[in-house]
Amino acid sequence: MSALSTKLGAARARLILEQPFIGALVLHLPLVPADPAWCETTATDARAIYFNPAWLAALTLAQVQFVLAHEAMHCALGHFARRDHRTRRRWDIATDHAVNLLLLQEGMKAPPGALANPEFRGLSAEEIYPLIPADTPERSLDRHLFDERAAAAEGRSGSAAPGALAARGGPGNALGEEAEGCADSWDDAGNERRKSAPRAALEAPGPEREELSRLWQARMVSVAQQARIAGRLNDSWLRLVDGLIAPQLPWRALLARYLMSVARDDYSFQRPSRREGDALLPRLAGGEVDLHVALDTSGSIAAEELVQFAAELDALKGQVRARVTVQGCDERLDPRGPWTFQPWEAIVLPRDMAGGGGTSFVPVFDWITGNALRPDLLVYFTDAQGEFPRQAPDYPVLWLVKGRGKVPWGERIQLN
DSSP, X not given: OHHHHHHHHHHHHHHHHHOHHHHHHHTTSOEEXXXXXXXXXXXXXXXXXXXXXXXXXXXXXXXXXXXXXXXXXXXXXXXXXXXXXXXXXXXXXXXXXXXXXXXXXXXXXXXXXXXXXXXXXXXXXXXXXXXXXXXXXXXXXSEEHHHHHHHHHHTOTTSOOHHHHHHTTSTTOOSSOOTTOOOOSBOTTSOBOOOOOOGGGGSOOHHHHHHHHHHHHHHHHHHHHHHXXXXXXXXXXXXXXXXXXXXXXXXXXXXXXXXXXXOOOEEEOOOOOGGGOSOOOXXXXXXXXXXXXXXXXXXXXXXXXXXXXXXXXXXXXXXXTEEEEEEEESSSBOTTOOEEEOTTSOOOOOSSOSOOSOOBSHHHHHHHXXXXXXXXXXXXXXXXXXXXXXXXXXXXXXXXXXSSOOOSSSEEEEEO
């Protein structure tokens, strides 16, 4: 074990020197050797890093750096608190893709079996998740004990109960460790201290998970500030940290906020009629918002998704007094359209919207230009896999994108 302890110490030291932002996060996680019976590679519960000594010993020093950084980034990005309703296995795979792509972008060397689909580059775990098939044969590099703890606490089938993990020598061992965490299992001389993990690894999540998430977010911010002051935080990590600190809103809230921003209600000081007297008082005046909506009917968007989207728009348009013009388009416009709905009218889409062909966004913009229109906002509901106009129009465009498609201009809101 002395050779392995030397390798681990060297890996942490090199991370501090080469990747100070990541290295500082790794130092928050004690290293605990684990029983290979339950830990084939590595694992984390957001309190420590557990590892299979034989598996880690077979890796190169650069690969050990990657593994330590991998576990630390799972914790720093709060993956243990962001799964919500998602299936645990698909979520584990999605988070592995997200973390590994970030680390590979930094030039780090991944061990065999690390998931890193280049098509997912730049996407968050939430954006990657719907792109992972339910029957995928992929496996995550490590074991995410925080989700196993939650599943065991909730009594879900298919998850190891606390007692079962304890019987296998896993993180359920009740050896008197404090629930708040565990000490590093390596001392300064590289000698092994203990092989067990904290009893807290299988405690019920509840408020404790939220507190742990806040703790890691605070650590992330603190480490990022120190690295920024030292000039050792590049733009990609800076954007990542700022994105985590900023409040994350669902697409419905973002759409509502955008529509509110184009609403025309304001105070007017125009002179009233003579019948109202001589006083000049401010009064609330407003006008209808001219909202255009384009629906991608190429077949990549399901009919029920179009109906749900229309229902969301119907709920929002009354708040901003929007007149809504709806177009359906695959590679050409639906010949029955457009459909126009006044602020007081419910948005009801035709049962069978024409489409199912290829995808081109050009016809919608050409129709608006050809009719000399200038909407206050165009909202396009699509997967962004198609032909775009070469130039952006002179009115705002909001793309609601299902999948990983990119847009050349306009504002993009991700749909999951």
